Amino acid sequence: MHSRIDNEPTHSYAGYPLRIGQPLPYGATLTNNGVNFSIFSRHADACALVLYHVGEAQPLVEIPFPDEFRIGNVFTMQIFGLDYERIEYGFRFDGPYKPRQGLRFDHTKVLLDPYAKLISGRDVWGEPPQGYDDYPHRARIVPTDYDWRTDRPPHIPIEDLVIYEMHVRGFTQHPSSDTRYPGSFAAIREKIPYFKELGINCIELMPIFEFDEFEYSGRSNPITDEPLKNYWGYSSVGFFAPKAGFAATGGLGMQSDELKALVGDLHRNGMEIILDVVFNHTAEGNENGRTISFRGIDNKTYYMLTPDGYYLNFSGTGNTMNCNNPIVRGMVLDCLRHWVAEYHIDGFRFDLASILGRDQNGHPLANPPLIELLAYDPVLANVKLIAEAWDAGGLYQVGSFPDYGRWAEWNGRYRDTIRQWLKGTRGIVWDVAQCLQGSPDLYAGRGASASINFITAHDGFTLRDLFTYDHKHNYANGEDNRDGTDANYSWNCGIEGHTNDPIVNDLRRRLIKNAIALLMVSRGVPMILMGDEMGRTQNGNNNTYCHDTEWNWLNWDLLQENPDIFNFFKQCIAFRHAHPVLRSKDHFLNRDAVGSGYADITWHGTSAWQAEWDDHILTLAFMLDGSHARDGSDDMIYVGMNMHWTPHRFDLPDLPRDRYWHVFANTSPDIQVEIVTPGEEPRIINKDHIWIGARSVIILVGR
Amino acid sequence: MVALNQKVNYRLIFEMLEVTIEQDRDVTILGLHGELDSQSAPEVREQLLNAVHSDSKIVLDMSNVSYMSSAGLRVLLLLYRRIRENVGQIVVTGLHDEVRDVMAITGFLDFFVTAKSRREAIMAMS
Numbered sequence: 001m002h003s004r005i006d007n008e009p010t011h012s013y014a015g016y017p018l019r020i021g022q023p024l025p026y027g028a029t030l031t032n033n034g035v036n037f038s039i040f041s042r043h044a045d046a047c048a049l050v051l052y053h054v055g056e057a058q059p060l061v062e063i064p065f066p067d068e069f070r071i072g073n074v075f076t077m078q079i080f081g082l083d084y085e086r087i088e089y090g091f092r093f094d095g096p097y098k099p100r101q102g103l104r105f106d107h108t109k110v111l112l113d114p115y116a117k118l119i120s121g122r123d124v125w126g127e128p129p130q131g132y133d134d135y136p137h138r139a140r141i142v143p144t145d146y147d148w149r150t151d152r153p154p155h156i157p158i159e160d161l162v163i164y165e166m167h168v169r170g171f172t173q174h175p176s177s178d179t180r181y182p183g184s185f186a187a188i189r190e191k192i193p194y195f196k197e198l199g200i201n202c203i204e205l206m207p208i209f210e211f212d213e214f215e216y217s218g219r220s221n222p223i224t225d226e227p228l229k230n231y232w233g234y235s236s237v238g239f240f241a242p243k244a245g246f247a248a249t250g251g252l253g254m255q256s257d258e259l260k261a262l263v264g265d266l267h268r269n270g271m272e273i274i275l276d277v278v279f280n281h282t283a284e285g286n287e288n289g290r291t292i293s294f295r296g297i298d299n300k301t302y303y304m305l306t307p308d309g310y311y312l313n314f315s316g317t318g319n320t321m322n323c324n325n326p327i328v329r330g331m332v333l334d335c336l337r338h339w340v341a342e343y344h345i346d347g348f349r350f351d352l353a354s355i356l357g358r359d360q361n362g363h364p365l366a367n368p369p370l371i372e373l374l375a376y377d378p379v380l381a382n383v384k385l386i387a388e389a390w391d392a393g394g395l396y397q398v399g400s401f402p403d404y405g406r407w408a409e410w411n412g413r414y415r416d417t418i419r420q421w422l423k424g425t426r427g428i429v430w431d432v433a434q435c436l437q438g439s440p441d442l443y444a445g446r447g448a449s450a451s452i453n454f455i456t457a458h459d460g461f462t463l464r465d466l467f468t469y470d471h472k473h474n475y476a477n478g479e480d481n482r483d484g485t486d487a488n489y490s491w492n493c494g495i496e497g498h499t500n501d502p503i504v505n506d507l508r509r510r511l512i513k514n515a516i517a518l519l520m521v522s523r524g525v526p527m528i529l530m531g532d533e534m535g536r537t538q539n540g541n542n543n544t545y546c547h548d549t550e551w552n553w554l555n556w557d558l559l560q561e562n563p564d565i566f567n568f569f570k571q572c573i574a575f576r577h578a579h580p581v582l583r584s585k586d587h588f589l590n591r592d593a594v595g596s597g598y599a600d601i602t603w604h605g606t607s608a609w610q611a612e613w614d615d616h617i618l619t620l621a622f623m624l625d626g627s628h629a630r631d632g633s634d635d636m637i638y639v640g641m642n643m644h645w646t647p648h649r650f651d652l653p654d655l656p657r658d659r660y661w662h663v664f665a666n667t668s669p670d671i672q673v674e675i676v677t678p679g680e681e682p683r684i685i686n687k688d689h690i691w692i693g694a695r696s697v698i699i700l701v702g703r
Numbered sequence: 704m705v706a707l708n709q710k711v712n713y714r715l716i717f718e719m720l721e722v723t724i725e726q727d728r729d730v731t732i733l734g735l736h737g738e739l740d741s742q743s744a745p746e747v748r749e750q751l752l753n754a755v756h757s758d759s760k761i762v763l764d765m766s767n768v769s770y771m772s773s774a775g776l777r778v779l780l781l782l783y784r785r786i787r788e789n790v791g792q793i794v795v796t797g798l799h800d801e802v803r804d805v806m807a808i809t810g811f812l813d814f815f816v817t818a819k820s821r822r823e824a825i826m827a828m829s
Contacts, residue, residue, distance in 0.1 A: 085741030085774050143773070147780055147814075186808040254773050254809050261810030 007033055009080050013063045020069045021076035027115030028089060028141045034080040035141055039091055039113060040073055040327060041298045043103055046094040047075040050110050054086050088120060088138035093296055100309040102300035110135035112293040114331060116238045118142040118256060119210040125169060125183060125245030129214055137237045137292055140253060144342055146260045151267050153346050156201055158384055158408060158525055159449040159585040162573050164200040165457055166530035168208060168246040174553035181248035185262045192269050198533060199573030204274040204349055206458055207233035210241040212283055216546060221476045228478060228546040234351060235283040237292060239335045263344050272346035274384060279321055279332050280355035286311045286318035301327050304362055312362050314355050316392030323356045329370045337379040347384025354391040357402060364395055368402055375404035386452055399442030411439055411451040418455055419489035422515055424643045427615040438523035440587040449585035451524035455515050456532055460542045463515055463532040466490045467508040468497060473540030484543030513568045513667045514697045520572040521582055521639050533569035534558035571675045575664060578678040581629035581637060596627035608653040618644040623653055636702030642692040651689045655702045662701045668693025719743050722750055730760045730825050736767040739775030748778045752785055759791035762824040766797025776811045783814050794824040
């Protein structure tokens with residue numbers, strides 16, 4: 001075979017044969033017979049590559065980049081014959097330490113490659129750090145040759161998704177999970193049949209980029225004295241590497257293959273996987289934080305700074321990534337491309353995405369280049385892009401996030417409005433109607449599929465706690481109950497906390513069922529929170545970011561305790577899948593565009609065809625005509641909501657001849673059959689009306 | 704009943720890993736002994752691929768492999784690919800529980816037919 005001359009070294013250092021490398025791609029890349037290293041720094045004077053044997057405190061060698069290995073602002077070299085599996089690498093930079101000018105070079109630190117594809121140091125979750133203080137999170141080299149065989153992402157239309165937001169460790173770490181490798185990607189694979197039974201076709205993983213669960217070391221739970229951990233992981237150490245501690249094989253450095261095996265298996269089962277990505281800040285904190293990577297490589301480039309060199313804090317966590325600096329923008333794009341091309345990820349939910357739309361001084365941009373770049377990128381063309389359209393600096397863009405025809409949003413307005421409706425708040429009936437229709441008031445022109453509808457998410461109460469607590473109970477977080485939102489729109493149904501009172505518990509169950517029923521018949525894209533389908537509680541804590549304890553893990557025994565809740569979820573989800581009229585990407589036209597004699601949606605009250613929109617009203621119903629569904633042949637669907645505390649009689653709208661109303665779900669008290677399998681609904685005989693019990697929802701099918 | 708010829712035909716020794724190659728009629732039995740990782744992988748790969756011919760029937764005996772790294776998994780996968788390309792067959796036997804788990808978790812086990820013993824592996828060969 002023809003041998004290329006660039007397979008031969010031109011330099012040598014301490015016995016290591018070298019050659020100038022390729023400046024792109026950044027990071028460490030396996031080549032024919034070596035490894036190509038490349039890293040950016042605009043303000044550094046010099047740089048050295050530091051190599052370690054895996055797991056050893058002292059470096060194997062430190063190789064300065066010769067001047068001729070610097071191309072523009074990129075340091076690059078190729079090293080031949082490296083045993084890549086046994087190597088950890090880092091960089092040491094020389095440059096000025098002038099914090100007021102935004103420069104924080106520190107020659108004593110070895111720094112993590114921002115493009116590290118594998119990061120060691122926290123290989124097994126919760127194993128105490130080994131004390132490599134000078135370089136705790138270390139880059140490793142990983143081959144990019146996974147054999148995907150015929151894997152092809154399912155490309156499920158976003159409006160057909162039922163998203164399940166979950167925490168990798170929390171999902172199976174509880175002893176009741178009955179998995180072989182609890183708390184891991186592998187264990188999620190074992191639970192795929194569970195998702196299928198429930199009807200979930202998309203999981204959304206809370207952060208899985210490498211983070212440091214020991215970030216809060218020194219802090220403890222003031223009630224139990226247990227040490228607190230960074231359990232949620234909204235604090236990235238490196239953006240390109242999966243969290244080792246979430247892999248059963250993390251101790252062997254095989255987390256990359258393990259995650260890919262999970263993705264492939266999900267796809268084979270017709271499921272998608274979305275990652276919750278956190279580009280708004282890093283784990284390095286503010287002026288007093290640790291130096292892990294970015295700060296010591298090029299502080300001014302990677303972070304938003306005040307004119308005198310302090311960190312701007314739009315994330316509420318100490319620092320803010322400088323997302324619209326062209327270098328950082330490129331890194332975010334490279335990162336997402338990496339997850340799509342290398343891991344076959346189907347979509348991303350961007351934490352505090354409004355920060356991605358701020359300029360380098362923190363001002364909101366009208367046409368943010370990063371958000372536009374992601375929307376138009378060819379590699380990302382088919383993935384879901386979902387914004388948490390606000391930030392901790394007061395920018396709130398729900399309904400106005402720059403979308404470029406691509407971006408969907410977590411609809412925070414849906415959450416707050418439906419929560420209030422469920423507990424019987426007056427004066428919002430018009431807003432409720434908007435939410436049920438996919439929020440045309442917010443997303444006109446963008447369609448209903450721009451709205452990710454949710455009532456609960458990791459941030460805030462679980463669904464059970466939403467109807468168990470009036471107030472948050474976050475003392476265990478060690479911040480005197482100051483952390484976590486106060487705007488919960490929750491209701492304890494009369495008693496604060498768990499109780500044996502059967503009347504209270506019946507009501508709570510009913511409200512939980514009302515919630516999932518409304519979520520599943522709302523136009524838009526529904527998302528449910530891990531464990532809500534079995535009545536998971538966090539005991540009133542609405543911000544459980546720091547607890548790696550049994551009470552914060554999903555207790556699978558709840559399935560035995562609350563089989564009715566699980567079944568209700570399962571059937572409501574199946575109902576959504578069975579009825580395309582519920583799942584249009586578009587908003588309703590409010591007219592009859594197909595000549596069926598019925599508008600696509602019609603509104604009703606206790607009297608048919610006469611919805612009441614007055615402020616005091618707590619009763620509302622709507623009817624969907626299945627002739628308007630995408631295949632034109634769906635049933636009629638009627639949803640009646642009585643959020644009032646007494647029963648009400650609802651007159652039913654007339655159906656076309658030879659069609660009859662059938663009851664799919666009815667949460668009214670003392671009803672024998674609350675819900676049935678879609679398609680097996682019993683017919684209502686000889687009735688033109690139906691009574692809906694106090695605080696109850698009914699769903700009928702006309703066929 | 705097939706009489707097994709257990710005579711070792713070749714023995715190749717690499718750092719941390721030894722490969723034995725035996726021939727039993729038309730079946731080639733490759734036995735790995737030791738640790739298969741990035742250090743031993745490149746040479747082992749060459750040797751294993753050399754042992755594969757068109758229509759090869761290969762039994763890969765892993766009963767003496769205590770550890771396999773990510774590079775090791777890739778050697779096995781390459782072997783599988785090469786054999787399938789040549790319309791050959793491969794059956795893996797003797798997987799230790801830990802090695803099997805790692806292969807299963809990382810998705811590599813899905814590629815291979817496995818057998819409990821060499822005899823069963825040979826029988827599994829059509």
